[in-house]
Amino acid sequence: MQLWGWDEQAALPVSAYVHIPFCRHRCGYCNFSLLANRDDLIDRFLNALEVELSKLEIPRQVETLFLGGGTPSILPQDRMDRLLTLLNHWLPLSSQGEWTIEANPLDISDSFCEHICSRGINRISIGGQSFQPTKLIRLERDHSPEELMESVERSHKFFSSVSLDLIFGAPNETFSGWQTDLQTAIELGVHHLSTYGLTFEKGSRFWGMRERHEIESVPEELELAMYEEAIDRLSRAGFEHYEISNFAKPSHRCRHNQSYWLGESWWAFGPSAARFVGGTRSVNHRGTLEYIRRIEQNRSTIHEMEKLSNAQRVRERFVFGMRQMEGVNWTAMRLEAEPSVAIAIDAAIEKHIAGGWLMRDREWIRLTRAGLFVSDALWGDYL
Ligand code: SF4
Structure with missing residues (x-):
């Protein structure tokens, strides 16, 4: 494990x-x-x-x-x-x-x-x-x-x-x-x-x-x-x-x-498979032959492994969650964020609301229709 x-x-x-x-x-x-x-x-x-x-x-x-x-x-x-x-x-x-x-x-x-x-x-x-x-x-x-x-x-x-x-x-x-x-x-x-x-x-x-x-x-x-x-x-x-x-x-x-x-954890198996287990993200080697050979030689299949900090986790969960049309309950998620991260995300949210790409619905932040068409360009401000 x-x-x-x-x-x-x-x-x-x-x-x-x-x-x-x-x-x-x-x-x-x-x-x-x-x-x-x-x-x-x-x-x-x-x-x-x-x-x-x-x-x-x-x-x-x-x-x-x-x-x-x-x-x-x-x-x-x-x-x-x-x-x-x-x-x-x-x-x-x-x-x-x-x-x-x-x-x-x-x-x-x-x-x-x-x-x-x-x-x-x-x-x-x-x-x-x-x-x-x-x-x-x-x-x-x-x-x-x-x-x-x-x-x-x-x-x-x-x-x-x-x-x-x-x-x-x-x-x-x-x-x-x-x-x-x-x-x-x-x-x-x-x-x-x-x-x-x-x-x-x-x-x-x-x-x-x-x-x-x-x-x-x-x-x-x-x-x-x-x-x-x-x-x-x-x-x-x-x-x-x-x-x-x-x-x-x-x-x-x-x-x-x-x-x-929703930012939950998952197992993953096979070449190129990326998993997120216990706060750690790891990715297998991409090549199928390399994956097979590594296992045959009793070597690890893992190509990259990274333990995410609390700040990274909150930022990533926000971005992945925002892909859903219902958006993110930022009031709840904000409680898990360190103050500096919460303030940085608040600022990006305000900027994107002002631009017409996000909207606030009580605790929830979600994409507007205009935001849907440019969403990929927004996420960099949160990561
Ligand atoms: S090669 Fe074609 S069929 Fe195979 S995974 Fe890619 S898109 Fe799908």
Whole structure:
């Protein structure tokens, strides 16, 4: 346990994230930690993960478990079975717990759903991104609109909560195309939507293509209009806009991600996984092979570790909390802050209220609509 900076006094996490670093191919916009088309490494990875999970010493019950990636759903059934057996042993889910898996539409067959549901997974997050054929090709996705629609319909038969990821602002995307994406998701009855403007991450193929003028970002005004359209159209359809990029039907918010925004602690396993345990943040090595080799050589997987000071914790909890539309109860949080930190945050809040980006509602501070569009530029003043 010392491994993750945990001490006996600290409350144990009740959330866990497990990173499965495999995909069939790498989409042009993606710079996540993963290996494309390296199924030959799955067994070695699972061996390593088993060792890392055993550092928990005894099984630790969790309220939320999130299998992300990469594409966890590409594991063949026998490897998936091994993974779920490991997780059911080391991170047993409470009876009311939420267990999410990220899945590619091509993997969502009846037998896949039956198998993972029988092992306890109750929420699926489908990496669909769009229902427009040309946009899917541009994003280098490997499924068609029809396959995505079928996967959503099938998921409804098996999972109590179905989430979908949609990207907006793909090169050459039109406003009406984006409206169609949103409307199709609404009509398919998804319970939860995560929607992000396409980013050109350094290191991704799209980054290089944009540098060489082979593709272009959509104009900023169009991207903003698309985001506003998501907020308005999804709100009219009964979704709660509960976090900058996330929308949920009542009682379908992602409890796992909420634990991050509320500043709670969580376990994390796998390459690049970042955990927050007992006031210490630590991050595993990003490379999958490096992660595997380190475990095989009985060396630590941890790349960075930092014990957060009280000041850092308050500042970070404020910023993460502000991502939620309900904002932060600053009157309560302020009591935990050292005076100098409280005064600095007060000053930033006043400046941003004066700018029209934040509002005060009794004890609560939250983003205004104008603040939503510039939120990333605000957080530096609090950190
Ligand atoms: S499927 Fe998802 S995780 Fe895999 S390369 Fe594409 S965007 Fe990245």
